[in-house]
Amino acid sequence: MSPRPFGAFSIPALELAPALLGSILVRSINGTRVAGRIVETEAYPGGDDLGSHSRGGRRTARNGAMFLAGGHAYVYLIYGMHHCFNVVSGRDGEGEAVLIRALEPLEGLDAMRARRGRSGDRDLCRGPGRLAAALEIDRKLDARRLGGQSGLWIECGTAPRKIVTSPRIGLGEVGPWASRRWRWCDAESIHLSRPARIGR
DNA sequence: ACCGAGATTGCG
DNA sequence: GCAATCTCGGTC
Numbered sequence: 001m002s003p004r005p006f007g008a009f010s011i012p013a014l015e016l017a018p019a020l021l022g023s024i025l026v027r028s029i030n031g032t033r034v035a036g037r038i039v040e041t042e043a044y045p046g047g048d049d050l051g052s053h054s055r056g057g058r059r060t061a062r063n064g065a066m067f068l069a070g071g072h073a074y075v076y077l078i079y080g081m082h083h084c085f086n087v088v089s090g091r092d093g094e095g096e097a098v099l100i101r102a103l104e105p106l107e108g109l110d111a112m113r114a115r116r117g118r119s120g121d122r123d124l125c126r127g128p129g130r131l132a133a134a135l136e137i138d139r140k141l142d143a144r145r146l147g148g149q150s151g152l153w154i155e156c157g158t159a160p161r162k163i164v165t166s167p168r169i170g171l172g173e174v175g176p177w178a179s180r181r182w183r184w185c186d187a188e189s190i191h192l193s194r195p196a197r198i199g200r
Numbered sequence: 201a202c203c204g205a206g207a208t209t210g211c212g
Numbered sequence: 213g214c215a216a217t218c219t220c221g222g223t224c
Contacts, residue, residue, distance in 0.1 A: 042207070051207075053220095062219060080217030082208050099207060118210095129208050170207055 003155040005147075009070030009089055013096040016070070016089040017043035018165075018182045022158045025103060027135040028151040034111050034135050036103030036125050037157055039184035040193035042168045044086070046095030051171040051180075054095030065143035067095045073152060075132070075142040082129030085137045087146070087154070101169070101181070102193040103131050126192055160184040166196035 006023045009016065018041070026035040046054035046066070053063040053076070065074040066088060074086040074097045086097035103125035105112055112124045112134040125131040132138070137152065144150035165179035183193045 044207075053207085058220090060220070076207090077218055078206070079208055080219080084207060086207090101207085127208070133209095168207070 006154040006156050007071075009087065009146075010091055011070070011089065013043040013045045013089040013098050014180070016087065017041040017098045017180070018163060020087065020098060020100070020154070021163060021182055021184045022160050024106065024155040024157045025100060025131075025135070026153050026155055027108075027137065028148070029111065029136055032108060032111060034108030035155075036105045036107075036131065036135075037184075037189070038100055038102075038154075039104050039189050040100075040102035040181070042099040042101055042181045044097050044099060044180075051168060052095070052097075054097075057095065059095075063095075066097050067093055068143060070096075071146055073137075073141050073144050073146060073150070075137060075139055077139060078129070083132035083138050084128040085132050085135075085141075099128060100131065101128050102126050102183075103134075104184075104189045104192050105134070122191065127194070161186050164196065169194060 020038050020041050023038050024035050044052040046052050054066045062076055068088050069092040070089045072088040074088050075083055078084055086099045088097050090096035105124045116124055116134050125134050146153045162185040164183050164185045166181050168180050
């Protein structure tokens with residue numbers, strides 16, 4: 001049974017974020033598959049969401065990819081050190097994206113370990129910066145369409161039996177929005193994402 | 201032009 | 213607890 005590509009990227013970020021839980025993020029590096037199951041996501045709608053890079057329609061050299069059509073990659077550098085991978089959602093020009101915050105490592109564990117240096121397997125892909133490093137995702141992939149051409153795509157997986165929601169990490173109390181983070185909560189991988197806690 | 205804070209991480 | 217050090221918005 002061959003894997004089906006995930007395709008429903010044009011829905012709003014608030015719907016895409018939970019829908020992505022359980023699907024498989026795949027990176028092809030020189031023909032080698034490195035992949036993991038998505039277990040933690042955050043929605044970043046644009047518009048009046050003060051926590052979003054695209055708030056108020058702000059458009060810069062860094063966040064331009066956010067305004068592409070759903071199904072593109074938005075990769076940015078944070079703290080001058082780490083890359084964060086987002087799946088652009090919605091329609092062209094809307095400026096919505098879903099941040100992928102954690103994976104359960106499934107394939108290419110040796111390649112992940114090699115890129116992550118000294119790290120326990122549990123921490124290989126736990127955190128946005130860590131999974132970007134493990135899958136060799138950086139600014140070169142920014143604004144690329146997800147798919148075989150870019151060597152980065154998403155395959156349909158298994159829906160979690162249980163999902164928990166909580167506020168986004170690191171934003172504090174931003175406006176009237178409380179729960180915009182989703183975590184796969186089944187027993188076998190609950191420990192692979194960040195526990196619920198209000199940032200800062 | 202300068203400065204502080206940020207969707208983070210690893211080391212002390 | 214803090215340094216690493218890019219990007220951007222606010223302020224001077």
